[in-house]
Amino acid sequence: QVKLLQSGAALVKPGASVKMSCKASGYTFTDYWVSWVKQSHGKSLEWIGEIYPNSGATNFNEKFKGKATLTVDKSTSTAYMELSRLTSEDSAIYYCTRGDYWGQGVMVTVSS
Amino acid sequence: DVVLTQTPPTLSATIGQSVSISCRSSQSLLHSNGNTYLHWLLQRPGQSPQLLIYLVSRLESGVPNRFSGSGSGTDFTLKISGVEAEDLGVYYCVQGTHAPWTFGGGTKLELK
Numbered sequence: 001q002v003k004l005l006q007s008g009a010a011l012v013k014p015g016a017s018v019k020m021s022c023k024a025s026g027y028t029f030t031d032y033w034v035s036w037v038k039q040s041h042g043k044s045l046e047w048i049g050e051i052y053p054n055s056g057a058t059n060f061n062e063k064f065k066g067k068a069t070l071t072v073d074k075s076t077s078t079a080y081m082e083l084s085r086l087t088s089e090d091s092a093i094y095y096c097t098r099g100d101y102w103g104q105g106v107m108v109t110v111s112s
Numbered sequence: 113d114v115v116l117t118q119t120p121p122t123l124s125a126t127i128g129q130s131v132s133i134s135c136r137s138s139q140s141l142l143h144s145n146g147n148t149y150l151h152w153l154l155q156r157p158g159q160s161p162q163l164l165i166y167l168v169s170r171l172e173s174g175v176p177n178r179f180s181g182s183g184s185g186t187d188f189t190l191k192i193s194g195v196e197a198e199d200l201g202v203y204y205c206v207q208g209t210h211a212p213w214t215f216g217g218g219t220k221l222e223l224k
Binding site: 061063095103105 | 160161166208
């Protein structure tokens with residue numbers, strides 16, 4: 001069955017970067033776009049961007065350009081998102097999703 | 113960006129009651145290819161979102177048929193015909209017709 005398994009929670013200092021992973025299984029990884037979504041505490045959802053594993057093509061929400069970098073490793077069917085220059089506003093849960101399937105989320109806490 | 117406005121923000125229901133959630137878009141979600149990329153998600157407490165309905169009215173595999181979606185253009189509705197305890201959580205509409213994807217603010221379904 002389709003699964004998206006995300007990496008564990010992260011506690012990072014302001015100004016630092018964090019890289020999280022999303023390992024896909026149960027389907028052909030290169031056939032589907034993978035999106036990343038942010039959910040700030042108690043709030044709604046924001047689409048960050050997407051990547052097509054087959055080509056590495058990406059599309060971003062303008063709000064997250066320069067903040068998020070999306071990559072993939074086709075050999076391990078894993079998508080990655082790196083967030084840079086972190087501030088308290090980046091503290092949130094981050095999900096990867098194929099649209100119909102969602103990962104379990106990664107909680108990122110930015111604190112000194 | 114497209115703004116999706118969900119009403120009501122909170123919905124109190126008894127088991128067995130039928131309820132509806134509205135999602136109104138700031139612009140038409142009819143894509144030039146003829147599809148309308150309006151979908152509904154449920155996020156149960158402490159869980160990731162899950163897809164319930166896609167393309168306005170298509171039921172995702174495994175989702176009970178007490179859920180139904182309707183609408184066109186800018187006005188959409190999710191109906192639950194006979195609420196069950198497992199339906200409690202926050203419902204989101206999401207559009208993928210216009211970049212970037214955007215989400216409604218959510219409707220929290222709770223027990224009366």
